[in-house]
Amino acid sequence: MLHAEHVTKSYPNIKALDDLSLEVSDGAIFGFLGHNGAGKTTALSICSTLILPSSGRVTIQGMDVVKDNLKVRKILGYLPENVALYGELTVRENLRFLGRLSEVRKVDAAIDDALGLLGFSQWADRRVKTLSKGMRQRVGVAQAILHKPKILFLDEPTSGLDPEGTAEIRDILLRINAELGTTIFMNTHMLSEATRTCSDIGIINHGKLLLADTLKNIEKQYEDCKSLEEIYFRIGKGAAK
Amino acid sequence: MTGMKNIAGKEFRSSFRNMEFLLIVGVFLIMSIVSVYIGSTTKNAELKAYEDIVATATAAGTEIPAAPVIYPLAILKNLVEYIVMIGSVLAIFLGFDAFNGERRGGTLRLMLTKPVRRSSIILGKLSGAGLVVGLLLAATLIFNIVLFDFYTGVFPNNAEILRVVLFLLVAFVYMMDFYAGALYVSTKTRESSYGFLLMMVVWIFISFVIPQVAESQKSYAYAINNIAGTVTQVPEETVLSNAIGWLSPAVQFKSVGNDLLQAVDETATIGIGRLLAADLIKILYLIFPSVLLTILSAREVKKEAIL
Numbered sequence: 001m002l003h004a005e006h007v008t009k010s011y012p013n014i015k016a017l018d019d020l021s022l023e024v025s026d027g028a029i030f031g032f033l034g035h036n037g038a039g040k041t042t043a044l045s046i047c048s049t050l051i052l053p054s055s056g057r058v059t060i061q062g063m064d065v066v067k068d069n070l071k072v073r074k075i076l077g078y079l080p081e082n083v084a085l086y087g088e089l090t091v092r093e094n095l096r097f098l099g100r101l102s103e104v105r106k107v108d109a110a111i112d113d114a115l116g117l118l119g120f121s122q123w124a125d126r127r128v129k130t131l132s133k134g135m136r137q138r139v140g141v142a143q144a145i146l147h148k149p150k151i152l153f154l155d156e157p158t159s160g161l162d163p164e165g166t167a168e169i170r171d172i173l174l175r176i177n178a179e180l181g182t183t184i185f186m187n188t189h190m191l192s193e194a195t196r197t198c199s200d201i202g203i204i205n206h207g208k209l210l211l212a213d214t215l216k217n218i219e220k221q222y223e224d225c226k227s228l229e230e231i232y233f234r235i236g237k238g239a240a241k
Numbered sequence: 242m243t244g245m246k247n248i249a250g251k252e253f254r255s256s257f258r259n260m261e262f263l264l265i266v267g268v269f270l271i272m273s274i275v276s277v278y279i280g281s282t283t284k285n286a287e288l289k290a291y292e293d294i295v296a297t298a299t300a301a302g303t304e305i306p307a308a309p310v311i312y313p314l315a316i317l318k319n320l321v322e323y324i325v326m327i328g329s330v331l332a333i334f335l336g337f338d339a340f341n342g343e344r345r346g347g348t349l350r351l352m353l354t355k356p357v358r359r360s361s362i363i364l365g366k367l368s369g370a371g372l373v374v375g376l377l378l379a380a381t382l383i384f385n386i387v388l389f390d391f392y393t394g395v396f397p398n399n400a401e402i403l404r405v406v407l408f409l410l411v412a413f414v415y416m417m418d419f420y421a422g423a424l425y426v427s428t429k430t431r432e433s434s435y436g437f438l439l440m441m442v443v444w445i446f447i448s449f450v451i452p453q454v455a456e457s458q459k460s461y462a463y464a465i466n467n468i469a470g471t472v473t474q475v476p477e478e479t480v481l482s483n484a485i486g487w488l489s490p491a492v493q494f495k496s497v498g499n500d501l502l503q504a505v506d507e508t509a510t511i512g513i514g515r516l517l518a519a520d521l522i523k524i525l526y527l528i529f530p531s532v533l534l535t536i537l538s539a540r541e542v543k544k545e546a547i548l
Contacts, residue, residue: 048354049353049354050350050353050354070356070358071356073354073355073356073357074356076354077354078350078351078354080347080350080351082347083347084346084347084348084350084351085348085351086251086255086348088255088258088259089251089254089255089258093254097247097250097251098351098355100243100247101243101244101247101248101352101355101356101357102355102356103243103356143351153354
């Protein structure tokens with residue numbers, strides 16, 4: 001589904017990504033782990049066509065994210081860390097606008113489907129500025145899945161949510177993956193959430209990919225570790241040495 | 242194209258949910274009504290004064306002076322000033338946060354992950370603002386024709402309606418210059434308040450400072466010799482005054498607007514084709530900033546790095 005080859009992103013004083021190569025398989029829930037500033041958002045921004053890599057190449061379903069960016073955008077959904085919507089518009093108006101930008105044909109039916117899937121239909125006519133962060137996050141997820149994308153990019157989807165909100169988002173993501181068959185690429189630093197949600201894990205540190213594999217393989221490889229957290233710290237320490 | 246249409250529709254809807262914007266729209270419409278009222282009372286006063294002169298002349302048995310020529314559309318001429326003063330501010334208000342607001346609010350990130358060309362964002366915003374300004378001017382047109390009929394008891398003829406429609410089209414172009422300017426500043430700055438202030442300074446220069454300097458210069462265009470009782474034109478001063486006037490779209494807009502609204506005797510009765518031909522350079526001059534600033538905004542958005 002997603003294939004990154006030797007991707008580098010440099011800024012004047014910093015190399016945000018350093019020769020990143022990775023593969024995300026079709027139907028996977030890929031959790032991209034790393035501390036703040038590790039390069040997760042940069043990688044996600046390149047994959048979701050928001051910024052250009054300095055070198056290297058990313059393809060999604062064989063399409064280059066730079067050369068075929070408009071085609072790639074038709075098959076990707078994106079949820080930023082802080083969901084940005086138009087506060088003065090209602091949930092439905094926001095979704096209608098973003099759905100039409102995603103070229104959804106029967107946009108109202110798609111909105112009903114998405115809100116139904118998220119259990120959010122009763123809030124459709126509320127102005128977004130009156131919603132809580134958790135509710136906005138759900139609207140954010142709704143806009144990202146309106147066009148039934150093949151791959152969904154999520155940047156810290158549970159950041160700032162209370163435990164209930166976190167659990168709700170987790171359930172929603174699992175349902176989207178199971179019911180729509182959507183591949184999910186998720187940046188997170190919540191390791192417990194990654195364990196519960198993800199089938200595949202990648203760990204990044206200072207722009208370098210330290211590890212990427214299925215969660216099962218990683219657990220097998222580090223069977224002496226009790227949790228993903230322990231594995232994460234061990235790999236992190238290894239990289240520091 | 243779809244993206245542009247959707248962005249335009251969203252801009253249109255959002256504008257009419259913004260209280261500050263609605264307030265300026267309200268002021269604009271009230272000023273437009275006041276303008277017709279003031280225009281008609283001024284003309285009525287002129288007619289009343291003439292009637293008094295006729296009565297006095299008749300009583301004294303002296304010659305009755307010729308009746309003043311009153312062009313009906315001239316009662317709308319204050320609209321020109323109101324568009325220069327309020328219409329442009331309204332356009333700035335629509336545009337100063339148009340792009341930076343999306344950037345700051347994070348909605349730009351969302352938009353740019355949709356299959357939308359970056360240039361469509363600028364064109365969509367421009368079209369949305371165009372719809373708002375167009376709707377506002379259409380409302381002004383209807384208001385003014387109704388009020389014109391109400392105050393004068395005369396429904397304007399086709400030629401007069403055509404002149405008003407053309408005037409509002411030129412007003413549209415003029416207002417869109419300010420919108421395009423504000424939009425461009427909005428793509429360049431990450432501080433909307435700074436962008437707004439900058440545009441207000443531009444507005445003051447275009448609407449007041451440059452026209453005032455041109456006007457002051459014009460006063461030197463004629464040398465009055467009180468002893469000989471002659472008035473001599475000083476061509477250099479006229480040229481300089483006109484040249485200064487070309488630095489301000491407001492001066493050119495006022496000139497075209499006054500021609501169309503029969504506020505200038507020389508152009509009040511000429512055919513609309515001849516009038517447009519005479520003012521063509523000025524009209525093109527008014528269109529140019531919008532086109533240039535839109536291209537610059539699109540280029541700026543293309544360069545925009547998102548993270």
